[in-house]
Amino acid sequence: DTAVSQTPKYLVTQMGNDKSIKCEQNLGHDTMYWYKQDSKKFLKIMFSYNNKELIINETVPNRFSPKSPDKAHLNLHINSLELGDSAVYFCASSRDPTDTQYFGPGTRLTVL
Amino acid sequence: AQTVTQSQPEMSVQEAETVTLSCTYDTSESDYYLFWYKQPPSRQMILVIRQEAYKQQNATENRFSVNFQKAAKSFSLKISDSQLGDAAMYFCAYRSAWASGSRLTFGEGTQLTVNP
Numbered sequence: 001d002t003a004v005s006q007t008p009k010y011l012v013t014q015m016g017n018d019k020s021i022k023c024e025q026n027l028g029h030d031t032m033y034w035y036k037q038d039s040k041k042f043l044k045i046m047f048s049y050n051n052k053e054l055i056i057n058e059t060v061p062n063r064f065s066p067k068s069p070d071k072a073h074l075n076l077h078i079n080s081l082e083l084g085d086s087a088v089y090f091c092a093s094s095r096d097p098t099d100t101q102y103f104g105p106g107t108r109l110t111v112l
Numbered sequence: 113a114q115t116v117t118q119s120q121p122e123m124s125v126q127e128a129e130t131v132t133l134s135c136t137y138d139t140s141e142s143d144y145y146l147f148w149y150k151q152p153p154s155r156q157m158i159l160v161i162r163q164e165a166y167k168q169q170n171a172t173e174n175r176f177s178v179n180f181q182k183a184a185k186s187f188s189l190k191i192s193d194s195q196l197g198d199a200a201m202y203f204c205a206y207r208s209a210w211a212s213g214s215r216l217t218f219g220e221g222t223q224l225t226v227n228p
Contacts, residue, residue: 033215041151041221045215045216094214
């Protein structure tokens, strides 16, 4: 069974569109994260939720909005997509904010 | 803010040989965690090894071991008996021990090639 899963794995879309990426973990973890990996492979935190509460909100355009319907899910919605949003987006989870983080397979977003 | 630096963008090693990847970090905190993650071409991020700053003993996981030098703020990864499957991008990462600082701060990565 996949511990942290993301859908879709690949997403190709036009500028200006709105899209969502979904993340689910079956590890029973309380904390979930979104990271962005740019074209130079640099990874940076975007958001983190603990028990469905937002605990980390980095300097990210407000076109990006995370939503946590329950502790096992953390979705990322992106409005008005721009070329610069093209990247790989990783979801991760941990038992609590102090524990080791485990990553999903990533979603490669390409904005044309 | 914490920073993590990997000064070797690329490294190569012969199969069965040993290679060491370097990582330095900057922090004013005394309690934190350090990690090495591996990203093969499949792009999956895989945890390789974890080190708690309060532990003097270096962490070891099978063929992977670290050299943690707290005073020097250095955290290198040694891969022994390198295998073709070890070829990947390796990321060093820092995390505060405080819950409020639970973000992972990553280095730029080192691309490791294993030659047969």
